Amino acid sequence: MKSNWFKQAVGYQIYPKSFRDTNDDGIGDINGIIEKLPYLKDLGVDFIWINPIYKSPQFDGGYDISDYYALDEDRFGTMADLQNLIMQAHSMGMKVIMDLVVNHTSNQHPWFIESRKSKDNPYRDYYHWQPATPDHLPNNWISFFGGSTWTIDDATGEAYFHVFAKEQPDLNWHNPKVREEIYAMVRWWLEQGIDGFRLDAISHIEKAPWDFEIKSFKDNDPWEPFMNVAGIEVYMAEFKKIFDEFDALTVGEASGVSTKEAPNWTDDQGYIDMIFELEHSDKDDEGKADLKIFKDTIMRWQEDLLARGWNAPYLENHDQPRVIDVLGDGTETSAKALAVAYMLLRGTPFIYQGQEIGMTNFNYTNISQVDATDTIYLYNEKLAEGLSKTAALKAATVNSRDHSRTPMQWDATENAGFTNGKPWLVINPNYLEKNVAAAQANPDSILNLYKFLIQLRHEYQDISEGNITFLFPEHPTVLAYERGEFLIVTNLSATPTTVTFERPRHDYQDMVTQALAPDLLDLSLEGWAYRIYKKNKKTA
The missing domain is CATH 2.60.40.1180 (Golgi alpha-mannosidase II)
Structure with a gap:
């Protein structure tokens, strides 16, 4: 019988590159997470979700994996470090989940390197290849990063499919060998002692037939042919058998799964434990969210999953700007109100690093301060449209993912206590006032409010499961x-x-x-x- 411990739990998301650097290379690492476990224990969280630390060219922040079984040791540390993290977290009563990225790999993954060599290569069918010319692509689908989902490869003259960047080719889930490889890898990681997964882009693993034509390029219509397409339930049921065997905690990034479908995904017989919905995070060109949409979306997800299913409420993550500036007005008062509004909802709430001290968006002055690939794409698009550098920078960065990826602000020492080296990404200058040390010393801080809200969830069943x-x-x-x-x-x-x-x-x-x-x-x-x-x- 699968346990439901997570219904009383609170999760904390860690973006490792920006959390804490212990070897002074300017990049956060596994040992930095270990160092801060006492802080997380004091905050009161029950488990941590660690963004990708696998071997990767880092074209998309680690979501382009080149070896599913290896860590990026140069940046993050060794398997021994990870085992130490898991052991120490468990000794403090906290669990550890990691990202599972199986919609796509890096184009530097050995499977894809083999796949592109020839049309009859044994790994060719690990990915989606179709005959194509520059004037006649297989369909009119567009990627999340802009442009066609198809890229023609000179080696064979055919095009491969990618819903994200061309450096992230999609795996062919119709191929049983692909599924066997993925399932073996999932088992291997669970055997290493991790407690579960956040399933990245999981609702995209099934695609519509290639002759599906996009009629509208507004709203979510362009994503319809690869968002929760019929047939995905076969793969999710296969996943579920493994997850249940290990009693793994699972949360799915499952865009396209509606509130009416979500109970079947997340009830006691569902594929996974909970879902991150993406509907409430829409923002306008000024970087602001619509409060009515936010409120209506929250209520609908709560009500439609009340009889069956489970939510994963959140305000921020590594893909979203800081909520204090998006839904709030930049003040700590607004951050507190937002914290109360979502932390006491029904579901397992997630806190993103820095959210608990009210970290804010960054005021970009040059594109060189940006790392996010899609932001740079958009900047260049705006330049090509004729915008000035200043206007293009503003348009590209207003909703950039890098706002939430600036290094964690631990104290008022140099580089916010994040590193003694040169930070991989700019640090927000407001770290001198807005940091963990200052928040810990202030009884009325956002941090101490989060501690109180977590305590309520732990202490009262009306809040956790009512x-x-x-x-x-x-x-x-x-x-x-x-x-x-x-x-x-x-x-x-x-x-x-x-x-x-x-x-x-x-x-x-x-x-x-x-x-x-x-x-x-x-x-x-x-x-x-x-x-x-x-x-x-x-x-x-």
């Missing part, structure tokens, strides 16, 4: 809900507002101030206010 009922669903700025004996109200705006309950709420205690709340009927909320109330139990 039902959820949303209040004021049509209110433009208030996200409010009841979880058993708890009442959570947040104003996700700098504008004060008032909400009126349908009936008075009696005998509630404010869990932040510990004060008894007056009868709640009309509740005035200042900008970015939050309230966490708990019903007082009647004494005999």
